Amino acid sequence: MPNPTAAMLVIGDEILSGRTRDANMYHLAGKLTAAGIDLREVRVVSDDREAIIAAVKALSETVDHVFTSGGIGPTHDDITADCIAAAFGAHIDVRADARAILAAHYAKTGTEMNAARLRMARIPDGAELIDNPVSAAPGFTLGNVHVMAGVPAIFQAMVESVLAGLSGGAPLVSETLRIDRGEGDIAGPLGALAAEFPTLSMGSYPFQQPDGRFGANVVIRGTDGALVREVRARLADVFAA
Amino acid sequence: MPNPTAAMLVIGDEILSGRTRDANMYHLAGKLTAAGIDLREVRVVSDDREAIIAAVKALSETVDHVFTSGGIGPTHDDITADCIAAAFGAHIDVRADARAILAAHYAKTGTEMNAARLRMARIPDGAELIDNPVSAAPGFTLGNVHVMAGVPAIFQAMVESVLAGLSGGAPLVSETLRIDRGEGDIAGPLGALAAEFPTLSMGSYPFQQPDGRFGANVVIRGTDGALVREVRARLADVFAA
Numbered sequence: 240m241p242n243p244t245a246a247m248l249v250i251g252d253e254i255l256s257g258r259t260r261d262a263n264m265y266h267l268a269g270k271l272t273a274a275g276i277d278l279r280e281v282r283v284v285s286d287d288r289e290a291i292i293a294a295v296k297a298l299s300e301t302v303d304h305v306f307t308s309g310g311i312g313p314t315h316d317d318i319t320a321d322c323i324a325a326a327f328g329a330h331i332d333v334r335a336d337a338r339a340i341l342a343a344h345y346a347k348t349g350t351e352m353n354a355a356r357l358r359m360a361r362i363p364d365g366a367e368l369i370d371n372p373v374s375a376a377p378g379f380t381l382g383n384v385h386v387m388a389g390v391p392a393i394f395q396a397m398v399e400s401v402l403a404g405l406s407g408g409a410p411l412v413s414e415t416l417r418i419d420r421g422e423g424d425i426a427g428p429l430g431a432l433a434a435e436f437p438t439l440s441m442g443s444y445p446f447q448q449p450d451g452r453f454g455a456n457v458v459i460r461g462t463d464g465a466l467v468r469e470v471r472a473r474l475a476d477v478f479a480a
Numbered sequence: 481m482p483n484p485t486a487a488m489l490v491i492g493d494e495i496l497s498g499r500t501r502d503a504n505m506y507h508l509a510g511k512l513t514a515a516g517i518d519l520r521e522v523r524v525v526s527d528d529r530e531a532i533i534a535a536v537k538a539l540s541e542t543v544d545h546v547f548t549s550g551g552i553g554p555t556h557d558d559i560t561a562d563c564i565a566a567a568f569g570a571h572i573d574v575r576a577d578a579r580a581i582l583a584a585h586y587a588k589t590g591t592e593m594n595a596a597r598l599r600m601a602r603i604p605d606g607a608e609l610i611d612n613p614v615s616a617a618p619g620f621t622l623g624n625v626h627v628m629a630g631v632p633a634i635f636q637a638m639v640e641s642v643l644a645g646l647s648g649g650a651p652l653v654s655e656t657l658r659i660d661r662g663e664g665d666i667a668g669p670l671g672a673l674a675a676e677f678p679t680l681s682m683g684s685y686p687f688q689q690p691d692g693r694f695g696a697n698v699v700i701r702g703t704d705g706a707l708v709r710e711v712r713a714r715l716a717d718v719f720a721a
Contacts, residue, residue: 254505255509256519256701259685264502266498281495282521285520285521314696315682351664355671423597433556441556442494442527
């Protein structure tokens with residue numbers, strides 16, 4: 240059976256303006272690979288209602304799971320929850336269960352529950368809440384879309400919660416071979432192995448050394464660990480000669 | 481006149497597998513903002529022919545400029561050039577001008593010009609070459625799509641070449657105000673200012689301090705620098721009280 244598929248939608252002007260370097264994409268990609276879920280695509284869009292709705296619809300129709308990051312706080316630019324509801328045609332308002340979680344948290348911390356904070360209890364009908372152990376305001380899952388906060392510590396905690404409830408496929412085994420030769424020398428033997436072993440995925444990721452010379456990390460991936468290691472050894476033999 | 485718009489397409493299994501943390505998106509986003517070009521969307525897709533073609537078509541129809549990163553080297557997984565040609569219905573083969581650039585570079589460095597390296601001279605008909613001062617193999621511009629290498633040093637050099645030839649809009653002025661209060665306290669006054677000044681964009685980017693307390697960087701952006709600074713000062717006054 241093929242592995243489940245996933246996509247990520249990052250909602251954030253701060254990434255598109257170059258103000259912030261992404262951390263959540265890198266975190267989620269690693270966690271999904273370890274869980275045997277294939278991340279097929281990532282999209283980053285701005286805090287724009289039509290852009291968010293269009294991206295959620297497009298992605299949720301093509302993969303098994305969509306993970307979103309950002310835009311669920313109390314400020315005017317936090318419009319993700321309303322956009323997800325609109326994408327699924329679901330009703331959204333302050334929900335009693337989410338409100339109770341926030342009220343308990345603010346009572347404990349002596350924080351005022353104002354209108355802005357109450358916005359974080361806006362959850363679409365039919366959505367399941369995702370626990371936020373850091374600052375209480377929950378994420379939610381609606382259909383196949385998991386809606387999470389953008390603050391990395393909260394995002395990471397929410398990813399743990401969601402992944403605990405999903406069943407992945409066979410984890411991908413990955414072996415890397417560093418070859419201190421230009422990709423132009425590597426391409427021939429690597430292409431021949433890729434053609435011989437179609438069940439494996441082979442990628443070549445070039446780098447430049449401080450002295451200006453090029454090399455590449457060749458990554459061989461597959462669900463059959465013994466085969467992955469055998470092919471890596473064959474490639475290593477070619478370049479040891 | 482509104483600023484020109486842009487999108488970025490990152491082609492790379494290494495990002496989607498969590499192996500590599502993106503650097504090119506962060507670099508390009510900063511450069512475009514400084515040049516007055518609005519980056520509207522980023523997509524990351526795998527080394528998959530259909531996925532690349534579909535993304536190039538979708539993005540090139542909705543923005544003024546598309547920048548791609550990755551997949552133009554000599555190995556079997558480098559399929560970007562052929563996909564861009566297919567997206568535009570252009571013929572592609574080894575082109576004499578690109579071949580001459582490679583031949584001169586390899587003659588100088590004493591490197592063999594083999595079949596794999598020759599693949600890097602595959603350039604669609606009608607495309608303009610983008611100079612690669614690092615390792616010679618050129619990128620290219622076809623229609624409104626700028627096709628660049630994924631190795632960061634080469635990507636950055638190619639971005640410089642391309643941006644030198646584009647005219648941007650009015651550069652966006654951005655002022656940041658750090659407020660050591662929860663976003664729930666910031667949301668009310670910030671929302672009121674956002675409503676009062678619709679020509680400015682205001683975003684709130686929360687963070688958590690080491691002691692667990694929350695704060696936010698509020699970023700105010702606009703092309704009228706005096707207005708941006710005035711509004712920042714008004715917001716600062718609210719929280720200085």
